[in-house]
Amino acid sequence: MEEFSKLLKLIEERKPKIGIIGAGYVGQSVARGALSVGFEVLCYDIDRSKITSINHQGIKNLSATDKFEDLKHRHVICICVPTPITKKKKPDLSILTKILTKLENQLQIGQLIIIESSVAPGTTRNLALPILERSKLKTGEDFFLAHSPERIDPGNFDFTIQNTPKIVSGIDDKSKKLAIAFYGTFVQKIVPVSTVEVAEMTKVLENTFRLVNISLINEVAAFAKASGIDIWEVIEAAATKPYGFLPHYPGPGAGGDCIPVLPYHLIDAAKKQNVKLKIVEAAARVNETQPQKIAQKAIQLINGKTKNGSPKVLLVGVSYKPEIADTRQSPAIKIWQHLKKSGISVVFHDPYVKQINGSTSQKLTLKTVESCDVVIITTHHKKIAYRQLLKNGTPIIDTRNIFENLNHPNIHRI
Amino acid sequence: MEEFSKLLKLIEERKPKIGIIGAGYVGQSVARGALSVGFEVLCYDIDRSKITSINHQGIKNLSATDKFEDLKHRHVICICVPTPITKKKKPDLSILTKILTKLENQLQIGQLIIIESSVAPGTTRNLALPILERSKLKTGEDFFLAHSPERIDPGNFDFTIQNTPKIVSGIDDKSKKLAIAFYGTFVQKIVPVSTVEVAEMTKVLENTFRLVNISLINEVAAFAKASGIDIWEVIEAAATKPYGFLPHYPGPGAGGDCIPVLPYHLIDAAKKQNVKLKIVEAAARVNETQPQKIAQKAIQLINGKTKNGSPKVLLVGVSYKPEIADTRQSPAIKIWQHLKKSGISVVFHDPYVKQINGSTSQKLTLKTVESCDVVIITTHHKKIAYRQLLKNGTPIIDTRNIFENLNHPNIHRI
Numbered sequence: 001m002e003e004f005s006k007l008l009k010l011i012e013e014r015k016p017k018i019g020i021i022g023a024g025y026v027g028q029s030v031a032r033g034a035l036s037v038g039f040e041v042l043c044y045d046i047d048r049s050k051i052t053s054i055n056h057q058g059i060k061n062l063s064a065t066d067k068f069e070d071l072k073h074r075h076v077i078c079i080c081v082p083t084p085i086t087k088k089k090k091p092d093l094s095i096l097t098k099i100l101t102k103l104e105n106q107l108q109i110g111q112l113i114i115i116e117s118s119v120a121p122g123t124t125r126n127l128a129l130p131i132l133e134r135s136k137l138k139t140g141e142d143f144f145l146a147h148s149p150e151r152i153d154p155g156n157f158d159f160t161i162q163n164t165p166k167i168v169s170g171i172d173d174k175s176k177k178l179a180i181a182f183y184g185t186f187v188q189k190i191v192p193v194s195t196v197e198v199a200e201m202t203k204v205l206e207n208t209f210r211l212v213n214i215s216l217i218n219e220v221a222a223f224a225k226a227s228g229i230d231i232w233e234v235i236e237a238a239a240t241k242p243y244g245f246l247p248h249y250p251g252p253g254a255g256g257d258c259i260p261v262l263p264y265h266l267i268d269a270a271k272k273q274n275v276k277l278k279i280v281e282a283a284a285r286v287n288e289t290q291p292q293k294i295a296q297k298a299i300q301l302i303n304g305k306t307k308n309g310s311p312k313v314l315l316v317g318v319s320y321k322p323e324i325a326d327t328r329q330s331p332a333i334k335i336w337q338h339l340k341k342s343g344i345s346v347v348f349h350d351p352y353v354k355q356i357n358g359s360t361s362q363k364l365t366l367k368t369v370e371s372c373d374v375v376i377i378t379t380h381h382k383k384i385a386y387r388q389l390l391k392n393g394t395p396i397i398d399t400r401n402i403f404e405n406l407n408h409p410n411i412h413r414i
Numbered sequence: 415m416e417e418f419s420k421l422l423k424l425i426e427e428r429k430p431k432i433g434i435i436g437a438g439y440v441g442q443s444v445a446r447g448a449l450s451v452g453f454e455v456l457c458y459d460i461d462r463s464k465i466t467s468i469n470h471q472g473i474k475n476l477s478a479t480d481k482f483e484d485l486k487h488r489h490v491i492c493i494c495v496p497t498p499i500t501k502k503k504k505p506d507l508s509i510l511t512k513i514l515t516k517l518e519n520q521l522q523i524g525q526l527i528i529i530e531s532s533v534a535p536g537t538t539r540n541l542a543l544p545i546l547e548r549s550k551l552k553t554g555e556d557f558f559l560a561h562s563p564e565r566i567d568p569g570n571f572d573f574t575i576q577n578t579p580k581i582v583s584g585i586d587d588k589s590k591k592l593a594i595a596f597y598g599t600f601v602q603k604i605v606p607v608s609t610v611e612v613a614e615m616t617k618v619l620e621n622t623f624r625l626v627n628i629s630l631i632n633e634v635a636a637f638a639k640a641s642g643i644d645i646w647e648v649i650e651a652a653a654t655k656p657y658g659f660l661p662h663y664p665g666p667g668a669g670g671d672c673i674p675v676l677p678y679h680l681i682d683a684a685k686k687q688n689v690k691l692k693i694v695e696a697a698a699r700v701n702e703t704q705p706q707k708i709a710q711k712a713i714q715l716i717n718g719k720t721k722n723g724s725p726k727v728l729l730v731g732v733s734y735k736p737e738i739a740d741t742r743q744s745p746a747i748k749i750w751q752h753l754k755k756s757g758i759s760v761v762f763h764d765p766y767v768k769q770i771n772g773s774t775s776q777k778l779t780l781k782t783v784e785s786c787d788v789v790i791i792t793t794h795h796k797k798i799a800y801r802q803l804l805k806n807g808t809p810i811i812d813t814r815n816i817f818e819n820l821n822h823p824n825i826h827r828i
Contacts, residue, residue, distance in 0.1 A: 205634060226684075242578060242579070273640035279626065280630070
């Protein structure tokens with residue numbers, strides 16, 4: 001039987017062994033989906049703490065390894081590694097390239113490789129395919145290559161990998177059919193698209209839409225603030241429009257490894273086509289400068305008058321969004337860097353993040369608040385008792401509108 | 415009895431006489447709403463054809479006039495005049511100012527003046543109020559001033575003035591209460607907001623959101639086109655994301671007297687506060703250049719080779735959006751201007767627009783299409799039989815994706 005039919009049959013019988021490269025939130029979500037329909041799943045990661053944690057959970061059919069060669073005989077391999085940007089805001093595909101090269105070295109007849117990592121359009125065809133073809137195995141016959149961009153929203157409990165429609169495409173028809181069959185076992189709605197480029201671009205568009213709209217509201221909020229208008233009330237009112245509007249909210253900027261990152265992959269790809277993306281570039285700049293603006297506001301509030309000899313700021317929430325521990329590209333960390341540069345020491349409280357930047361999360365006691373000159377609420381975690389921040393006279397920069405319409409002299413909104 | 419209570423009672427008894435200044439689509443919508451609950455409505459306009467048309471409809475309780483003094487004894491007066499921009503993209507409040515000055519000259523005790531015209535925040539308080547106060551009547555006691563931004567979407571048959579939530583505010587508490595009472599008689603959901611500035615800003619934000627997102631997709635579409643990616647398929651795929659995305663579609667640019675106009679009012683207001691709106695400015699520029707890009711595409715397709723001695727283009731649809739006759743700020747008209755400058759003659763077909771630019775709408779016959787070197791589909795009216803455009807070899811620039819996935823050598827998408 002040809003390789004395509006063999007693998008299709010295996011999938012239909014729920015028998016293929018699944019390999020997942022990268023055991024972050026994306027890889028773990030795919031693993032949970034695959035486990036839910038009885039697949040056997042092996043996760044690969046270089047982070048030993050993740051491997052230990054997975055292996056200690058004792059979940060049936062799930063194990064983890066840091067030995068790449070353990071993936072050799074997996075039927076379906078999902079690549080879920082990060083695709084960050086460099087300090088100069090250029091796409092950094094080195095992790096993905098390294099993984100692909102390792103895969104090529106042990107590529108087996110009958111394997112389906114799926115890239116879930118978010119990339120600019122063209123990456124699967126122009127970067128991944130040539131590397132895998134070095135194996136001399138034939139795409140679409142000996143092995144299969146697909147792209148299905150991850151759509152995981154960490155901290156969102158309403159939408160999981162199972163009930164979020166999944167964009168799926170393949171480098172050829174057989175690869176696409178196999179990927180559709182694989183995800184179809186545990187995702188409720190598959191959205192097949194015509195090419196891998198369309199799949200890649202879909203994720204890029206989704207993230208770019210978010211960055212532009214978050215930056216737009218931050219830019220408009222600055223005008224509203226200068227005009228004495230409550231932007232939060234404006235957004236709430238605009239959101240009553242039953243069509244043509246989607247509310248976004250101001251804050252210290254978009255964080256995480258997708259929204260502020262993928263638009264730079266797009267900007268880079270567009271430059272190569274001599275297309276200038278003025279709106280996206282403007283939005284990226286607004287997002288870059290937002291943490292600095294918040295830091296400057298804190299410096300203004302301190303205004304040289306410090307309680308305990310040297311100025312100190314308390315950051316409440318350092319993860320990049322509510323209810324998670326991920327601090328990648330977190331605006332709180334950027335605010336921290338700006339404050340540090342200005343000679344201001346920083347302490348933090350975050351129920352999800354125990355340690356970062358060599359510091360430990362402080363208990364949110366009256367003493368902690370009193371020892372600081374300014375408090376900045378950077379992330380909205382439900383379990384934080386924000387009210388107690390108001391118990392003494394320390395000024396609070398409320399970047400998340402935690403206190404809503406509360407009129408209190410300590411509260412400074414953005 | 416004080417004036418406030420008197421007018422409130424009148425409204426509750428459905429007895430106040432309503433005056434509407436500006437009988438365009440906004441004024442006519444308010445009129446329809448007021449008529450629906452039995453109010454007597456008088457519309458004022460300087461356009462005699464509108465007055466004749468309204469008076470010839472023979473609708474009970476509705477009449478129209480071009481004599482401003484006829485409005486003198488109206489209890490509630492809604493100002494629904496346009497607030498356009500100048501050629502230099504500065505707010506042009508001359509019509510609004512003129513109307514307010516005329517109103518001030520005949521302002522009566524007990525009148526409620528409501529501004530529905532879209533304006534930058536501060537306009538009601540800083541422009542309208544001082545003019546009306548020249549009458550020596552006291553705001554909030556002798557007369558009342560409110561702002562409730564129009565949210566009419568011409569051609570949208572799902573949402574009317576009755577079932578679209580209405581933002582309402584007043585310059586003082588009594589003005590606000592009266593405006594809420596008035597709209598509450600015929601609008602299903604009233605959204606009271608704290609200040610006239612919040613009300614003004616709400617409309618500005620709604621329109622700015624639209625302009626930025628339409629321009630964003632036009633800018634991204636240019637990259638997709640250069641990369642050989644079907645942006646329409648990408649948008650359709652992205653729209654399957656169940657949160658955090660709202661689809662917008664590429665085209666020849668946003669038109670009408672709101673979306674491409676109001677963001678310039680915002681840019682101007684922000685400049686006065688020393689706030690630079692980089693994203694909004696970039697979006698406005700993208701929208702300005704979009705018609706030129708379409709015109710250039712047509713010129714490229716003609717490429718000096720014309721059928722009948724001199725180059726000619728057929729524009730299909732000249733109104734700025736589907737199913738209406740309004741050509742204000744229509745991208746089709748801008749494309750027309752660019753073509754004319756390049757020495758290309760233009761004919762058009764639009765079932766809603768009989769005459770414009772001294773031309774008459776052509777029948778969409780084979781002969782009409784054959785006589786042209788390029789057809790540009792600029793607006794999507796349902797009643798146009800687009801298929802017949804394909805009957806000969808004339809190239810078609812399909813800016814609205816009318817032909818969707820149809821593969822045909824004549825069709826050029828954007």
